[in-house]
Amino acid sequence: MSTNDENRMHPVRSLLSIAEGKRNFLVLCHNNPDPDAIAAAAALKFILSHEMKSKVVIGYGGIVGRAENRQLIRRSKVELTNVKDIDFEEYSFICLVDSQPRSGNNDLPRHIIPDAVIDHHPMRKETRQCRFYDIRPHYGSSSTILTEYLRELDIVPERRLATALVYGIKTDTGWLNRSASKADLEAFNFLFPLISTRTLAAIESPPMPKSYYIKFIDSINNAVQYQDVIVSDLGKINNPDVASEMADFLLRMENIRWVLTLGEYKDELILSVRTSRRGWWAGKVALRILRGIGIGGGHEKAAGGKLNLSGLAPDQKQRKLEKVIERFLNAVGAAGIAGRSLVPFSPPDSPKTNGGSISSTVTQ
Numbered sequence: 001m002s003t004n005d006e007n008r009m010h011p012v013r014s015l016l017s018i019a020e021g022k023r024n025f026l027v028l029c030h031n032n033p034d035p036d037a038i039a040a041a042a043a044l045k046f047i048l049s050h051e052m053k054s055k056v057v058i059g060y061g062g063i064v065g066r067a068e069n070r071q072l073i074r075r076s077k078v079e080l081t082n083v084k085d086i087d088f089e090e091y092s093f094i095c096l097v098d099s100q101p102r103s104g105n106n107d108l109p110r111h112i113i114p115d116a117v118i119d120h121h122p123m124r125k126e127t128r129q130c131r132f133y134d135i136r137p138h139y140g141s142s143s144t145i146l147t148e149y150l151r152e153l154d155i156v157p158e159r160r161l162a163t164a165l166v167y168g169i170k171t172d173t174g175w176l177n178r179s180a181s182k183a184d185l186e187a188f189n190f191l192f193p194l195i196s197t198r199t200l201a202a203i204e205s206p207p208m209p210k211s212y213y214i215k216f217i218d219s220i221n222n223a224v225q226y227q228d229v230i231v232s233d234l235g236k237i238n239n240p241d242v243a244s245e246m247a248d249f250l251l252r253m254e255n256i257r258w259v260l261t262l263g264e265y266k267d268e269l270i271l272s273v274r275t276s277r278r279g280w281w282a283g284k285v286a287l288r289i290l291r292g293i294g295i296g297g298g299h300e301k302a303a304g305g306k307l308n309l310s311g312l313a314p315d316q317k318q319r320k321l322e323k324v325i326e327r328f329l330n331a332v333g334a335a336g337i338a339g340r341s342l343v344p345f346s347p348p349d350s351p352k353t354n355g356g357s358i359s360s361t362v363t364q
């Protein structure tokens with residue numbers, strides 16, 4: 001555990017003691033929040049409103065993309081407020097959850113030092129300036145940290161919150177199989193008898209939009225295989241979570257150990273890295289391929305990042321994309337391997353040429 005010294009023994013008590021006397025609380029998730037961020041924020045909101053008898057707002061930047069995540073919010077009745085409707089100056093206590101200051105994945109204004117940070121990503125030096133921080137990179141999820149806080153306070157979470165926390169642990173650890181520790185298993189075992197399995201099932205299989213199915217076509221058609229590595233350029237995507245959804249999907253292919261997916265969302269190139277290898281490789285690779293050109297990071301087997309494309313002409317965008325792919329192939333030891341299209345034949349109706357130039361298979 002990497003916490004301020006006085007926090008080490010009873011982190012939640014330290015958190016509550018520095019929150020004493022404050023009135024308006026903001027719990028801020030990372031952008032495009034995932035189930036772990038949503039559930040951990042909901043648990044922290046519960047703790048703060050229960051113990052401090054004060055108003056607590058959960059904020060997030062970006063959008064909630066995945067249908068599962070929207071279903072989680074609906075079924076767990078978690079209220080989230082987009083940062084565009086948040087005036088940060090209104091809050092006397094700001095807590096970052098599942099994210100850290102200046103990590104590039106949250107919309108906290110740069111001049112604000114949050115009062116508290118709770119996260120399970122690797123420690124950042126900016127976090128040490130905060131009055132309270134509880135950073136546990138060896139944990140599989142932030143939901144696990146928050147479950148421990150509830151237990152420390154003898155709070156038995158009600159069904160909806162327990163269900164959300166289980167889903168948060170489940171998605172960040174792939175049913176306790178990915179980057180999970182003994183603490184994650186213990187939190188899971190504590191929560192599981194308290195959940196609604198019917199709600200959990202409803203969260204896991206919501207109705208999917210048609211665009212979701214159509215994106216599979218691009219992710220397969222545009223996939224290039226380099227032995228046990230797949231790279232797929234998804235073209236334009238309608239929400240940033242599509243990159244990770246398609247990366248998860250492609251990683252399940254037999255004999256594939258690495259996947260990189262890339263997608264253009266608004267003015268950014270979003271990328272997602274997945275591996276079945278153990279040992280923090282995904283996070284390291286994401287950092288390496290984005291060094292100096294973007295921001296990113298992640299966990300043992302799943303990571304991601306983004307780089308800015310605003311103001312770039314199409315050929316400049318293309319060069320950036322190629323640079324990312326080249327760095328990725330270098331980082332995973334696939335440089336020099338000839339890539340082959342995953343699909344061994346062109347779809348019957350795809351045009352082969354376009355006015356003499358080779359047409360892209362990116363269909364938008």
Ligand SMILES: [Mn+2]
Nearest residue numbers: 036098142172
């Ligand atoms: Mn997380």
